[in-house]
Amino acid sequence: MDINFDGLDNLVKKMGATVKDWDSGKSTQDIKLKPIDTGNKKSIREALKEFEIDKETGILYKDGVPWILYIKAPKDATIEELKNTPKESKNTPRYHITGDCSTIETMKRNNRYDRYVFDPNIEEKFEVFGYKRRSKWWGQGTPELVKDVELGVCYNCLKRAKYKNIGRESTTDLKKNFDVKKWFEDNVQEKFLKPKFSYKNYPNPTYNLDFNRKSSDLKFRRNWTCEHCGLDGSSHKRLIHCDHIDGNPGNNNSSNLRLLCVDCHRAKGQNKSVGSHSDYRACLDLKRKQNKVIYSE
Numbered sequence: 250m251d252i253n254f255d256g257l258d259n260l261v262k263k264m265g266a267t268v269k270d271w272d273s274g275k276s277t278q279d280i281k282l283k284p285i286d287t288g289n290k291k292s293i294r295e296a297l298k299e300f301e302i303d304k305e306t307g308i309l310y311k312d313g314v315p316w317i318l319y320i321k322a323p324k325d326a327t328i329e330e331l332k333n334t335p336k337e338s339k340n341t342p343r344y345h346i347t348g349d350c351s352t353i354e355t356m357k358r359n360n361r362y363d364r365y366v367f368d369p370n371i372e373e374k375f376e377v378f379g380y381k382r383r384s385k386w387w388g389q390g391t392p393e394l395v396k397d398v399e400l401g402v403c404y405n406c407l408k409r410a411k412y413k414n415i416g417r418e419s420t421t422d423l424k425k426n427f428d429v430k431k432w433f434e435d436n437v438q439e440k441f442l443k444p445k446f447s448y449k450n451y452p453n454p455t456y457n458l459d460f461n462r463k464s465s466d467l468k469f470r471r472n473w474t475c476e477h478c479g480l481d482g483s484s485h486k487r488l489i490h491c492d493h494i495d496g497n498p499g500n501n502n503s504s505n506l507r508l509l510c511v512d513c514h515r516a517k518g519q520n521k522s523v524g525s526h527s528d529y530r531a532c533l534d535l536k537r538k539q540n541k542v543i544y545s546e
């Protein structure tokens with residue numbers, strides 16, 4: 250739908266107000282999440298029920314974000330190991346980038362490991378409890394929480410996820426070189442992420458100045474050409490409309506905007522009654538002249 254905002258625009262200029270750009274687009278580049286504890290009562294199997302698993306990669310999703318799984322309170326890790334050799338030591342835990350590697354599957358079957366926590370910490374810095382010293386006997390003492398522990402990735406997860414460097418690097422190198430952030434950036438799938446808008450940030454379904462500006466920009470850039478039938482409307486500019494693909498005139502994300510001629514707008518848009526009768530006739534005439542398919546008849 251095309252609406253003229255010149256009057257309002259001039260008013261805004263007089264007021265000296267600036268038009269604010271907004272973009273609520275979610276990017277996989279800045280995924281940040283808060284860790285969830287599975288709690289004492291829940292088994293890993295129960296906890297995992299709340300997650301969706303990407304069958305392809307094994308990535309865990311919940312609440313529209315991907316998660317990592319690890320043990321926060323391992324049995325034997327010493328503080329010294331956690332600080333100095335977290336990736337190498339046999340006693341330090343691995344973190345899991347999938348929800349169903351062979352290790353996790355064993356845990357699920359045994360159903361006794363309630364110590365896993367979910368962490369979306371993709372900086373590879375974990376919080377883990379460690380002991381001052383290790384002992385075969387009672388008396389290891391109270392564990393202390395060590396922060397920023399750079400745990401290594403689970404090798405079974407890399408296998409499960411068909412990580413590309415498997416077979417090309419030694420397992421030690423794989424753990425050392427694995428870039429968890431990059432892996433998530435490359436493999437997180439939009440379809441598991443949350444919809445862009447919540448009920449709170451959903452744009453008001455009204456036309457606004459932002460739309461006026463973006464619509465003009467788009468028409469200028471695409472030279473008043475209909476994106477559906479290819480009609481060249483550069484000499485009949487009022488016949489080319491800027492359409493909101495999702496039908497919300499308040500959602501002016503550029504991915505939601507497209508140019509349609511009156512005829513295509515009536516046929517393809519959400520609002521089937523757009524354009525005056527004379528514009529509609531003029532559009533059909535122009536389409537016939539340019540040999541474009543008519544869709545709304």
Ligand SMILES: [Zn+2]
Pocket residue numbers: 344345346347350351352353403404405406407
């Ligand atoms: Zn794993």
Ligand SMILES: [Zn+2]
Pocket residue numbers: 475476477478479480509510511512513514
């Ligand atoms: Zn068209």
